[in-house]
Amino acid sequence: MTKLTDLTIEQALNGLNNKDFTAVELTQVHIDAMGVHKGLNAYITDTPELALEQASASDVRRASGDARPLDGIPLAIKDLFCTNGVQTTAASRILDGFIPQYESTVTQKLFDDGIVMLGKANLDEFAMGSANTTSYYGNVINPWKRDGDDAELTPGGSSGGSAAAVAARIAMGATGTDTGGSIRQPAAFCGISGIKPTYGRCSRWGTIAFASSLDQAGTLARSVKDNALLLQSISGYDAKDSTSANKAVPDFAAALTGDIKGKVIGIPKEYRMDGMPDEIEKLWQQGIEWLEAAGATTIEVSLPHTKYALPTYYVIAPAEASSNLARYDGVKFGYRADEGDLTNMYEITRAQGFGEEVKRRIMIGTYALSSGYYDAYYIKAQKVRRLISQDFIAAFEKCDVLLTPTAPSAAFAIGENEDDPIKMYLNDVFTVPASLAGLPAMSVPAGLDAGGLPLGLQVIGRAWDEETVLKVSGVIENLSGFKGL
């Protein structure tokens, strides 16, 4: 029999229904595995007692015929989602010890659907990073290793703990958040799939904000179908979030028909970048061939403002972050350096409470919003953002989805790319444009590089068309025959 930790969510739900095992058993094997993989540092806070409690409640429900859609499925929750009574840190010292007295809408929806929370997954501090090396609680280690090399690799970021946990089978799936690629890039680095839905599909209420106009919750799992099941649970309008959309949520799993005949796949020419590794270029071409073989046609499209996406993102996201993080001031909750007068208290609290990357972005954002610079940076960036959105709208007149690589490289060693922030920021070059346009996008593992590390392809869809994104991703998943760890 397959190990319980190797099951997909879909398989586990069948097993639970067939009484092959109980939710408590399923949860316990994951808790045991978490102990074995402690070294990955995928979790900031483990919640085994809570998990077992939830699992036995789940077993009771299932026994009495009241099983909910995800009843008994053990998940990792990114530690950016506030969880009632469970420490929520955003991987920052400034929130160390903070225990919310409320439940984020996303986690509430998952709990309502019966999930079991194994713990709070590690991440880059305030979701700022692409390697999960900015967490106050230490780096997350990618469970993958290069062939013949024992160097510790990064899982990507910022949802690095979520991705590593799912890949290492210490969670069946995970929540993530994606501001500029924070679900898709770690999913690609860890050889799993992850989807960022359309901006407004999931409520942001109770999710600690990084950049409000970009932040969007999503999911990571070991199959496209599992992602569809999880996304189903967390989607939907929430009156408590003014930017959530009052739109009907389709049946995502039902979209996975495998039938993409007649679909037109756009290949954006601007994503062919100088210096991109050959194997990524090759994998991309392979993806095109798979989709054509499945009956789709492919055409080249142009997204002319792509090269401005990264600089635009690195004005808008830090600008919003500089304001969103102002509330962490030592006055009301979280870390406080009790020193000197008010100004001293503010300065020392924030100097000690935030890490280097967060401070860098607060400073960039503060600068971009300053009087005299606002027009040149923030306003200009907003204008370019609109042009980038229009690029996508124009492209989607000619095609149904776009296919691109997820990241310009496979997972790199921890410590690499740390010398120059720009190098790190380049990791998001393929994921940021869809974030700026608020579009749904998914990374699906498609192959391995020469060193045996997973590479992902990204499928970007029209706003509110997660269904086609999932469907096309499902076809790639099938044809690639990708084997996870």
Next chain:
Amino acid sequence: MAKLVKGETGDWEIVIGMEIHAQITAESKLFSGAPTKFGAAPNSQVSLVDAAMPGMLPVLNEKCVEQAIRTGLGINSKINTYSVFARKNYFYPDLPQGYQISQFEDPIVGEGEIEIDLPDGSVKVIGITRLHLEQDAGKSVHDQHPNKTYVDLNRSGCALMEIVSEPDIRSPEEAIAYLSKIRMIVRYLETCDGNMDEGSMRADVNISMRRPNAELGIRAEIKNVNSLKAVGQAIEYEAIRQVEILESGGEVVQETRLWDPVKLETRSMRSKEEAHDYRYFPDPDLLPLKFSQDWVDEIKASLPELPDQKKHRFMEDFGLSHYDASVLIAERSRADYYEEVAKGHDPKLAANWVINELLGILKKNEKTLEQSPISAEKLGGLIALISDDTISGKIAKDVFADMFKNGKDALDIVEEKGLKQVTDSGAIEALIDEVIASNPDNVAKYKSGKDKLFGFFVGQVMKKSQGKANPAAVNKLLKEKLG
């Protein structure tokens, strides 16, 4: 009313613009469901949003938007069906988010103008620049501990309207009249209770000095001006301070100053160099605020009659003087009371009785109009008795005093006390005859040319009638009898 300040080197003109913060009357806060009751226990009216807990998001309270539109219409200003909430970023312990959600480039209400009534009876138009919606901050409490400051977040997130005037105000009197008018309008509209002592209405005053009609000078912003009296005092003080600087060859510093209501002076809070860079930008947690013109029209149709409209109607329909009309409309309840009194009665007489007698006696007894023992209907009854000659104006004052004491109907008092005016000429003639008979000396003197004694005879007749004889009839009949 422009008031010139006489300096040693010539005249100076005061130029004033005002920013009024008016707390919106609403059950809950601008972006949260927390209640807004004044005077509740500290931190008892605070939601997770007001405390800026991580992950909390604002949701706009539609009632507050409606109140802002009502107010905008009430100050004759343009309503913008598209407006944008922006964050004003600064650090302060009573500002939990680290920013205030306000409106910056696109306010909900644009330009307009209102009339202000000046003490000399003249009217002046003051331009309105804008009105925007914003959150109030909490309160820092410094007097509970020798070296700690406490924060009360009850007020955090309450909805404010900031009403900004053009620099059209030229004297302390105009500033007071402007603030009074805005307060009167929001009270009529029930969009703000206008209570300055509870802080639900606060004013910042921008003052600069210039030679008459010259270019605008450098201004100082005076904060903490929290009563009508303080507005006058702060402007007087600041005008003189600035003139002294200018006349000694100095320059006024552009800065924020604080009014000290105890020492009666303004002092520097922060200079332009220390001024905050608020880094305004559109709040990404909120969509732009859009509503239909139809909704605005609907709200407009539901507006009550506003003070100026009422004033003009009282002057035209009731023939009241500008002064009387202004006094009566100063409060909506007063105007309503007056209209009730005037219903079916002489409106000018009604105005006199409300203004001179009723308001006088209420003030003397420290009662509000709502606490008046004399209802509008009863005061109307008294006026009816005067108008139809049942009682004289003099008797009416006695009846009024009784009514104030016991709340009875005027007619009941008149009947109980037998105060009905005697108009029957036979009865009056009999009284006159008695007076003539008992004063032969004075009759002789009168007939020999001492006309002034006529008043003596009137007085005697009135006395005999215990004040009840109709004075006009007494006059007429006496003239006839004395020849």
